[in-house]
Amino acid sequence: MAEKMELHEIEVWDGNMAATHAMRQARIDVVAAYPITPSTPIVMNYSSFLADGYIDGEFVMVESEHAAMSGCVGAAAAGGRVATATSSQGFALMVEVLYQASGMRLPIVLNVVNRALAAPLNVNGDHSDMYLGRDAGWVNLCTYNPQEAYDFNLMAFKIAEDYDVRLPVMVHQDGFICSHTAQTVRPLQDDEAYAFIGDYKPKNPMLDFSKPATYGAQTEEDWHFEHKARHHNDLMNAFPVIERVFKEFKELTGREYKVIEGYDMEDAEVAIVALGTTVESARIAAKAARAGGIKAGVVSLRVLRPFPYKMIAEALKDCKAVAFLDRSLPAGAMGMLFNECAAALYQFEGSKRPILTNYIYGLGGRDMKQSDLLQIYKEQKQNADAGKLTVPTQQFIGLRGPKLGFN
Amino acid sequence: MNYKGWNEFEIGSLLFPFEKEGEKNVEKHAEERDYNSDNSYTASTAHWRVEKPVYNPEGCIHCYFCWLYCPDSSILVRSEKMTGVDYVHCKGCGVCVSVCPTNPKSLLMFNDHESEEAALASWPKKEEKK
Numbered sequence: 001m002a003e004k005m006e007l008h009e010i011e012v013w014d015g016n017m018a019a020t021h022a023m024r025q026a027r028i029d030v031v032a033a034y035p036i037t038p039s040t041p042i043v044m045n046y047s048s049f050l051a052d053g054y055i056d057g058e059f060v061m062v063e064s065e066h067a068a069m070s071g072c073v074g075a076a077a078a079g080g081r082v083a084t085a086t087s088s089q090g091f092a093l094m095v096e097v098l099y100q101a102s103g104m105r106l107p108i109v110l111n112v113v114n115r116a117l118a119a120p121l122n123v124n125g126d127h128s129d130m131y132l133g134r135d136a137g138w139v140n141l142c143t144y145n146p147q148e149a150y151d152f153n154l155m156a157f158k159i160a161e162d163y164d165v166r167l168p169v170m171v172h173q174d175g176f177i178c179s180h181t182a183q184t185v186r187p188l189q190d191d192e193a194y195a196f197i198g199d200y201k202p203k204n205p206m207l208d209f210s211k212p213a214t215y216g217a218q219t220e221e222d223w224h225f226e227h228k229a230r231h232h233n234d235l236m237n238a239f240p241v242i243e244r245v246f247k248e249f250k251e252l253t254g255r256e257y258k259v260i261e262g263y264d265m266e267d268a269e270v271a272i273v274a275l276g277t278t279v280e281s282a283r284i285a286a287k288a289a290r291a292g293g294i295k296a297g298v299v300s301l302r303v304l305r306p307f308p309y310k311m312i313a314e315a316l317k318d319c320k321a322v323a324f325l326d327r328s329l330p331a332g333a334m335g336m337l338f339n340e341c342a343a344a345l346y347q348f349e350g351s352k353r354p355i356l357t358n359y360i361y362g363l364g365g366r367d368m369k370q371s372d373l374l375q376i377y378k379e380q381k382q383n384a385d386a387g388k389l390t391v392p393t394q395q396f397i398g399l400r401g402p403k404l405g406f407n
Numbered sequence: 408m409n410y411k412g413w414n415e416f417e418i419g420s421l422l423f424p425f426e427k428e429g430e431k432n433v434e435k436h437a438e439e440r441d442y443n444s445d446n447s448y449t450a451s452t453a454h455w456r457v458e459k460p461v462y463n464p465e466g467c468i469h470c471y472f473c474w475l476y477c478p479d480s481s482i483l484v485r486s487e488k489m490t491g492v493d494y495v496h497c498k499g500c501g502v503c504v505s506v507c508p509t510n511p512k513s514l515l516m517f518n519d520h521e522s523e524e525a526a527l528a529s530w531p532k533k534e535e536k537k
Binding site: 103215233 | 418424425427428429
């Protein structure tokens with residue numbers, strides 16, 4: 001039996017260490033992993049804990065990220081609790097198997113420490129990998145700091161393994177700004193954390209020889225569509241379980257999470273919608289904008305998939321102008337947050353149909369400065385007062401060279 | 408086949424070979440097992456085969472190379488004797504023919520439409536050492 005770790009009420013952990021402790025406390029059966037910056041410390045910490053006797057499960061070093069997720073699929077189909085971590089190029093290599101994992105409805109937890117995608121090669125944080133995987137049929141949870149990286153890892157197992165969901169879950173955190181920035185984290189003690197997650201409940205495990213199961217069957221045009229539709233249906237209907245887990249977590253820890261987080265939104269006329277560590281920066285900028293007479297707020301998503309279509313519209317419907325901040329190259333289109341939220345807002349009953357803008361920022365770890373965020377709020381105020389667009393719909397912010405904007 | 412709606416089957420596109428008693432079923436020969444209707448035992452997976460291996464028992468030494476190498480478990484062996492090919496599942500890859508060590512070979516590829524009699528009648532003679 002693994003040794004228990006005695007944790008302080010307040011620990012100083014970076015996002016990677018926070019995620020690793022949650023994984024350790026979950027008593028995972030199998031971690032199959034291939035390290036890649038900036039998620040490497042998760043895999044490294046985990047193997048140290050195992051070598052030091054704090055983990056009973058198997059740790060499988062494989063030859064690539066494709067093999068890592070394949071190992072996870074095999075172990076999960078066999079009937080074990082499974083998790084791993086990756087970033088960027090490694091995530092890209094995993095993509096094929098991500099679809100296998102979700103299609104086979106295996107409740108794997110994947111820590112994605114968000115990083116840019118090459119070329120040009122870059123190890124720093126942006127959301128390119130998160131955006132790449134958003135159609136892979138996984139639940140996507142978004143965190144903004146190490147405490148949340150810890151909390152959401154615990155909750156991810158509970159959401160993934162619920163019989164009403166039974167889907168793999170990604171927990172996203174920003175590369176370096178979250179993953180390598182030590183902050184205070186209030187962890188649960190080992191027994192308390194495990195009791196929250198609960199024992200693993202297998203479903204159709206391959207190792208049940210009394211009822212053997214075939215995983216990975218082939219279906220053509222006569223069956224495939226029905227299986228995919230069922231997958232989508234169950235993902236769309238995951239919100240009640242996600243919200244119940246958030247509620248149970250609040251009862252245990254006092255920390256409250258919502259599918260859509262609003263900051264200073266009660267009377268906000270203009271809002272920024274963002275993901276990751278930028279949410280915290282935007283909250284600071286919103287306070288400064290309010291000091292300057294702009295009724296500013298911040299809206300952010302905890303759950304990117306399933307997409308909270310009505311909830312995001314409800315949160316933004318009374319605004320006059322909204323800026324959607326996408327930290328991934330839209331590569332020939334408007335940004336994802338802009339597209340998805342705009343459609344929701346346009347349809348929503350009672351929506352005041354705010355003026356919408358899209359800002360592309362922070363690619364490859366470029367800093368999002370307070371002055372950039374204030375500039376965005378000022379442009380929103382300008383749009384709100386004019387009642388129409390006064391800037392291009394899509395702009396690049398924090399970019400050298402002539403101003404870049406489209407539409 | 409019963410075409411079910413999207414909400415009518417097990418999640419994860421899983422198939423279950425047996426409804427129950429998996430261990431007991433696998434102790435029996437395939438033809439005696441109580442397979443579910445959606446198991447591929449009764450479904451043909453061979454309809455794209457162009458050439459088929461034909462078995463000639465005359466020179467067979469029952470070494471089971473063909474049985475071991477067949478990627479689709481389509482070599483039928485009963486009571487320690489090679490008995491033929493399962494044409495419902497054989498894809499015609501020809502691996503069994505290439506690993507057959509006898510002279511002449513005891514398995515050879517023929518056009519899928521050729522009859523077994525015609526195939527056996529045209530079987531080559533033993534090659535003499537030169």
